[in-house]
Every structure is written in C-alpha cells, then in structure tokens.
Amino acid sequence: MTTAVPEINPADPAVLHDPVGTYDRAREQSALAQMPIPGFGALWLVTRHEDARAMLADPRFELNSGSFMRPPGIPEHCLAYMRTMSEMDGPEHARLRRLVSPAFTPRRAAEFRPRIEPIVDALLDALPEHAEDGTVDLLAHFARPLPIDVICELVGIPEQARPSWREYGAAVVGGMGPAFVAAVPAIIEDAKAAVARRRAEPADDLLSDLLRVQAEDGDRLSDSELVTLAFHLVLAGQTPTNLIANGVEALLTHPDQLAALRADPTLAPRAVEELLRWCGPQLLATPRYALEDVEIDGVLVRKGEPVAAALVSANRDPRAFPEADRLDITRPGGQAAHLGFSHGPHFCLGASLARVETEVAITALLRRYPGLALGVAPEDLQRAPDGGTWRLAALPVTL
Template structure:
C-alpha cells in the first residue's frame, strides 16, 4: 500500500494552488488525509476511485455531512432538509418527481429566457465602472444565478432586487448575512408556491404543481418551498464558474482567441472550464456504513470521506495532458466530476451549463476588448471552493 500523504487544509500553498498540491498527492497514493485544527477526513484523489465512491451505496450523507449549516428560525426548519441531504427511497422519490424539470432539453428550452437576463446585466456594466474598471464578479457573475432562479420559479420583478441580496449572501457561503437571508427566501418561496397554485404560469413551480406521478404521488407545498431553497443554495455554481472561466480565459489568450474564432466550441469550452477551474474542490463528506477499502487503503466505518474533485479532474489516467486548458477538448468516455456523480449528481447541471454558455458567449461578443484590470485577482482562502473575491476588468 502506498504511504498516505497528509494535506494541511490551512496551508498557504494549498489555498494558493490546490491543483498542484492535490496533484502531488494523487501521484503518490489514491487517498490523502486532509487535516485542519480539530478536524480530519479522507480524500479520494484519483478519478476512477472518486467516481466509484460517489456511486457506492455504502457511503452515505448524514447529519454530520452538513454540520456547517447556519442557524435558522424555528419556522424555517421544516424547509432546510433538502433532497441533497436524503438517501435511499426518500431521496429516490424526490429525485423522480423533480428530475423531469431539469433535463438538458428543459434547460435548452429555457435558454431564450436566460439570454435577456444576461443582456440586461451586460447593459448595466458600464454604469458600474469606477476608475476605468468594473468588478465582473459583483455586477455580472454573482447576480446572474439568482436572476435565473427568480425567472425559473416566478418571483415577481418587484421582489427581485431583494432576491439579488439573498443570492449574494448565499454565494458568500457563511456568516450572519446568510442566516439573515433564509427567512426572506422561505417567505418568498411560500408566496411563490401559493401564487402559482392559484395562478399557474410558465415556470418550474407551475409545472411541478401540475405534474403528478403515475402512482398519484406529487410534491407537497413544503417540498416545493424546500426545492426553491435548494435551488438558491445549490444554484450558485455559475457565480464562481463564470468568474473562474473569465479569469482563466483572460490568462490564456490563445484559448480565448480560439473561442472567439469558433464560438460553436462554447459547449465544449464550458465542460473544459468546469474540469480545469470548476469551483468545487471537495465533495460534501460521505460516511461509510461499514469498514471499506479504497485503492488498497482501509477506511474504518464512520470516518469522513470526500472526493477531491480538483484532483480527480486532472488525473492523467483519464485526461490527456490534464494540466493544459483546451477549449476544444473532445469529450471522453469518463467526464469530469465538477457536478459530482452517482445518485447525488447535481440535478441542475444542465441549467448551470446553459447559463454559463449564454453568459460567456454574450460577454465575449459584447466586449471584444475585455482585459484584466490588474494582476492576479484575489481569491478567497477556502479549501473547499475555488472562488474569487473580485474580478476587476476593463471593458
């Protein structure tokens, strides 16, 4: 058995370049031990093993997986346990009812409603310029997903400025602002469900209210409110993906030129950017129900295990020349794990892909002279998420 490397989650090297740190660990052993003060867990470093672990029913999500949830008022507690936190028949039931609303076809059909949202945000950008630069994260990437979610679930236009604030709080990922946003999100979701029950429209909630499974099962009002909360919580991926993608393309002018010359490559480019600089570095921890073994390494029952996505997505066993960005990279038999894998594969992946395609296509077309406004953009020191603090650019 290979010696299991240890990785300090607080080390400046990891926070600056997690791909290099995990890459060394991956080539040393199929697992690493992640440590921080008062905390440790296993990380699966190689693509095949990570993919297998994420689809192995012996590894479960449980209450310990979500210990970092914010404090919320008692009247919001009923809506906090999302499909993401469920396993077995309970999870399968909700997944079966919800999945038809999130297919690739549905996401493509929603594209014409995403495009004007993107155009409106781009229209606003020149008004946010200060000293010749504009923060593309604050004024484009961050408001985009929540605007799309509002359109998706039928939030009235008059309420959307408030929902932008909610989205910013959720995208920040922690702190009092997130806790303070939850009651407003729940209240707005309740109102949206009630409104669409009385006045159906052309949106996700109306469709789910109408849909009833063959066995007569359907989502309850509480489950639909919880779904809206889950959308807001999990639907922020395009915020950091779009920001990371823009920064990456600006740092790789040759690849940016290819994409400008061949805009039809955008779907491939989004997959490659998700592989190369996707925001999620680690999956939510799973816990084995029994003693297991991964790559010859024994894992005792009940010890936390995560998939190191940033490592698996650059595994040379799966991706040729994995540390090279290639916006025209052909899809292989085993795709990236940016949206996880298995029963908990992100149900909103198709919607996130379409949002990112529309956002990058429109941005690059609207501002052909787009350039970084300064040197290295500052990143938030987060061992679990690869994300920027700001993205100043000149238009």
C-alpha cells in the same frame, strides 16, 4: 494513519493559495489523503479520478445529515425547511428527484435558452454604468447576479421579489457565514410567498409544474417539501457564479484559448466542459459516510468514517486526462468525464441548466466586448480564503 497517506490542512495558506498544486502532489503520493477539520474530525479525500468516480456511485457510501455542516444561529422554526434533497438517499431522494428532474433535462435547458439570453443582455448593457477608474468588477455586476436572475425565472419568483433574492444569492455565494444565517428566515418566508402566489396564479415555471403534481397526487409532495424545494433550487442555482468568473479569468489569462473561442463560437459547449474540468469552483464533493469497512487502493476506510471526492485533483488526474494541467477548449470527446457536477445518484440536478447558462454568459460577454481584458495583473487577482471553493473575491476587467 498510514504514513503513506498525505494530510491536507484546509487552513494552511499554501493550500488556500494553490489548491491545485497541493492536491496534485497528494494525488501522486496516494489515492487517498486526509483532511483534519475542526469540529468534524478527519475527512478522507479520494484524490484520483477512477477511485473518486467509483466512490461517488458506490452504495456503500451514503449522504446523511452529517454530510452538511450547518452554520450556528439558524432559527429553530427554519430548520424544518433546511433538510434538502441533497441530504437524502435511497427511495426518499429518488422520489423527490423524479418529481423535479423533468424541469432540468438537457432539452428543457435548451428550451430555456431564449429566456436566459435577455437576462444576460440586460446585465451586459449595464456593465459600463458600474465602471470605476476604467474597470468593472465582473463578479459583482455580471457573474453574481446572473444565476439568481435565471433561477428565479425558472422557478417562478415574481419580478418584484427578485431584488431580495439577489441579496440572498450574494449571501449564499459568499459562504455559509453570518450573512447567510441572517438571510435564512427571509428566504424561507419569500419561498412560501412564491408557492402561494403560483398556487393562485399558475404560470410556465417550475413551481407551477410542482403544484400541478401536488394537485394530482397530494401524497407525493407536501407543502413543506414544496417550500424546501423552492428554497433549495434557488440557492443551488448559484453554482454558475464562480464557474463563470473562474472561466472568464482562465480565458483572459490564456490568450490562445480565448482567440480560439472568439474565432469559433461553436466551440462554446466544449469550452464550458473544459472550464468545468480545469477551473471548476468546487474543490470537494459533499462528504459521504462509509456504511461498512471499505478498502480504496489498499487503504482501509472504516465504517462510519466520512469520505469526499477531491474534485480538484480528480479533474487534473493525468491517468484520466492527457496533458491534464493544460487548458484546452478543443479537448476531444471520448475521454474520461470530469466530475465537476459530481457523479452517481447525486449528480447535479441543474447541470444542464448551468452548462447552457455559462455558455450563453461567456459567449455573449466576448461578443459584446471584443476588447475585454483583465483590469489588473493576473498575480494581483484576489481569491477568497475558502478551503472548499476556488473562487475570486473580485474580477476587475476593462471593457
């Protein structure tokens, strides 16, 4: 390895405690870094915005099954449903994405807002019931249950099944550990049940739309693909959990930004974009594999080597964003686009829904509880020890 290329150890306590500072230093040293991962080998990290954006759209880098490290212990009969759209490239990926994408356009997300608002309101109504010693864990009782309730509504998971899906959502957000592995068989069985129910009782939801597509042309979407899509969309729909929690923490620790948003709620869409850039939960994009030798800023990535965009450093790159380390919800448009939802063919399918959901959640929370404040000193907030996701273990607040 070239001596000029820094190394980032994801298990280093300093990295876990301050990923922004760690990746910032690596970015200013080199456009590439390396990360040793036990059982995976060395992973190249693209640290700068322009190079990361280019790599994510470059067909010389592909996603494949090696991009996803599945935890051990998943039953054999479940593995057929675990290969999701995220693992596909080329025509196979394009076919499935084309079938599902009409449900996730900005227009459809905006139309879905009236169905998100009552879900948010119900969770906000219940917050005082969860208070202990004057504080409420906003992660456990708002940010975590909200996305699973919203995506269940969109996909078409029946009301009576949603308590189980809340448990599945919590297992997913908690990382790919034993709780997730234990939940997989039940998730797949419940996805099968949801597909069967919507086949018998169509409604205004995504599963019903996909079943209509299948009925019109059965060659385009198999039964197993339908179950996998239901499974994947519900799990992928958990993205806003940590975004909402990180965003609320950021606003509560930046009183000027909080005051600006309270004074002008129309800033909410720009605030969501800035929070995605400044404290988005995903530190790294999913690794791609080089299909040939590729040079990035003078460093040779050889054929077959894995490469990931370091979103945490690309989104704070001063080459792309003036005063990149400053949280500014009034940041003007026309600047470089953040990579919080990735870029290229695998740009997050649910980005529009996540934006609307986060906007509704944060604005409703601030409106309902004008005295909202952290329940502990900022330095006492605990982060989960996760080398891939910047997330809180809890978010205690006073209402």
